[in-house]
Amino acid sequence: MATVALGSKAGKWIMVSTIMASAMAFIDATALNVVLPSLQKSLNASGTDLFWILNAYLLMLTALILIGGSLGDKLGRKKVFMAGIFLFILGSAACGFAPGVTLLIVFRMLQGIGGALMIPGSLSLISSSINPNERGKAIGTWSAFTTVVTMGGPVLGGAFGDAGLWRYIFFINIPIGIVALIILAKQVKEIRDENSKQGLDIAGAVAIALGLAAVTFGFLRIPAVGLNNWQVYASLGGGLLLLLAFIIIEKKGRHPMMPLQLFTNITFSGANLLTFFLYAGLGAGMLFLGLNMVQVQGYSQLQSGLTFLPFTVLMIVIARFAGALADKHGPRLFLIVGPACAGAGLLILSFVKQTAGPAAYWTTFFPGILVFGLGMSFTVAPLTAAVMSSVSDHFSGTASGVNNALTRIANVFANAILGALAVLFFSGALQGEIKNVKLNDKQKQLVIKQAVNLGNAKAPEVFNEQDKATIAKAYKESFIAAYANIMRISAGLAFLGAIMSVMFIRNSAVKKG
Known part of the structure; x- marks a missing residue:
């Protein structure tokens, strides 16, 4: 299969189109996390509703992403990639107009179907099109740019959320997707695996x-x-x-969508185990960090989004460099140190209590975000390169699909399991907080019933102003306690990912050019 140089005209157009399409999906995810408080208030959604809005997309993406990778290998990576972008645009437009929680969940599922065809196509196009000796650098470039754009998502989401325009988080995908489709149609050649004869699973x-x-x-x-x-x-x-x-x-x-023989490669298996644990911790940690800042610490949604700028700067400076170093020296050391550093950052963040708000950011949240961002910057490109380079080119679409599927499965499980645990942690802490408040059993039940709304819990109207203030403080303290537990679990998951690298990642199993 013919490949092109990363610096060639064809190589540049491939990179631009894949970065734009991937960024569209990633912006949607990170920006949505920031505007969840606005969305929750606007649609009168419960905490459980929020997790379903997140998981509806992830479920469809997870279920079909492996088929998406296989379809690209069989029918043509560009063709399937473009079909996914088109469906994602349609789903985004429908989400933007959704009048309520139920329809928003349904339209998020349509986005997930588009994402399943689109997301594996980006890395598969890069892996099958760019010269092998530049593949790690190309993936590092893709990782850096998509992460930078992705981390711009919270800033964009915060601005829209504060202005009451959370629906524009979905509408912004439409022009990005259209431009990506035009570039692909005019500038990128079709690539398919001529040896692939497998059917659909x-x-x-x-x-x-x-x-x-x-x-x-x-x-x-x-x-x-x-x-x-x-x-x-x-x-x-x-x-x-x-x-x-x-x-x-x-x-x-x-014709399995997840060929189990891929997992006989211990490095491929280890990289995917690392992906599962690290991204489960990442997903839950970032979600609860954002909710904590906006709903408890007094940050505006824009201020919450801006707090991730140090992460963005680190990705710009480090990710491409880390990808090139992993090409030269192998990914193992990066995949041990990086996740461990990310786990340390999440652990540091878990100790942040009630703060004085944005004015105290530099001495409260910033150190943890800095350490966390440093760890992820050294992890993303080497991890992706390890996954894609530990299998033959014949399985590039499938390998990308498997790894992306595990990322999404990790997010689904993190949202579901840690979301449920957060409510339980919140309820348990709340019972302790109101133990010494002069409330009867019925009043206490009314207060505890709000726990399902987590940081958006509001004191019931039946109470007087003094009791409302006491209950509101109890809600804040309880959320901070739940947040601390979730962040420590997330840190533990990141550390577990580092252990997977120690046990399974082998530089000798990764192709170098």
Whole structure:
């Protein structure tokens, strides 16, 4: 398969189109996290609704992203990539006009279908088009630019959220997607794997979609009905059985969407385990950090978005450099030190209590964000390069799909499991906070009932102003306690990712040019 130089005209157009399309999806995710408080207020959404708005997209993306990668290998990477961008644009427009929570969740699913075709196509195009000796540098460039644009998402989201224009987070995708489609149509050649004759794994897609949905539903029901409830048992049990069925289908199927033989490569397996643990910690940590800043610490949504600028600067300076070094020396050391450093940053952030607001940012949140950003900057490009370079070019689309799917599965599980745990942590802390407040049992139940809304919990109207102030303070202290626990769990997941690198990543298994 013919490849081109990274600095050539064709190489530059490939990079521009893939960066734009990927950034569109990533901006959507990070900006949405920042505007969740506005969205929650505007649509009168509960905390559980918020997790479903996030997970509806992730579920469809996870279920179909492996098929998206396989379709690109079979039908043409450019063609499938463009189809995904088009569907993502349609879903974004529909989300922007959604009148309520239910339809927003449905349209987020349409976005997920588009993303499943689009996201694996970006890295697959790069891996199959750019000269092998420049592939790590190309991936590092892609990682740096997409992360920079992605981290601009919170700033953009914050500005829109403060102005009451949270719907424009979805509308902004439309012009970006259209420009990417024009570039692809006019400047990028079609690339397909001529040796690929595999069919579609419909049974596998159905099994993983229903399995993840059931597991997610089970965890999200825990705050409402409790752990010891038949709905929780049925959902979690059924979901786990379906996920087991997915593994069996992949093992026995003629055309599996996740070829299990890829995992016989210990480095590929280790890189994907690292991806799962690190991105589970990243997803939950960033979500609760943003909610804490806006709903408890008094930051505006724009100020919350701006707090991630140090992360962006580090990615600009380090990511491409780290990708080139990983090409030269191998990714193993970066994939041990980077996640460990990211975990240390999340741990530092977990110790931040009630602050004086944005004026205290530099001595409260900044040190943790700096350490966390440093760790991620040394991780992203070497991790992507390790995944893509540990398999043959024949499986580049599938490998990208597997890794992206695990990233999204990690986010789904983090949102569902840690979201449910956050409500439980919040409720437990709240019971301790109001223990010495002069309330009867019925009043205490009314106060605790608001725990499902997490940082958006409001004192019920039946209380007088003095009691409302006391209860509001209790809500803040309880959220901070829940936030601290979630951040420590997230840090633990990042450290676990570093351990996966120590155990499984081998430089000898990664192709160098």
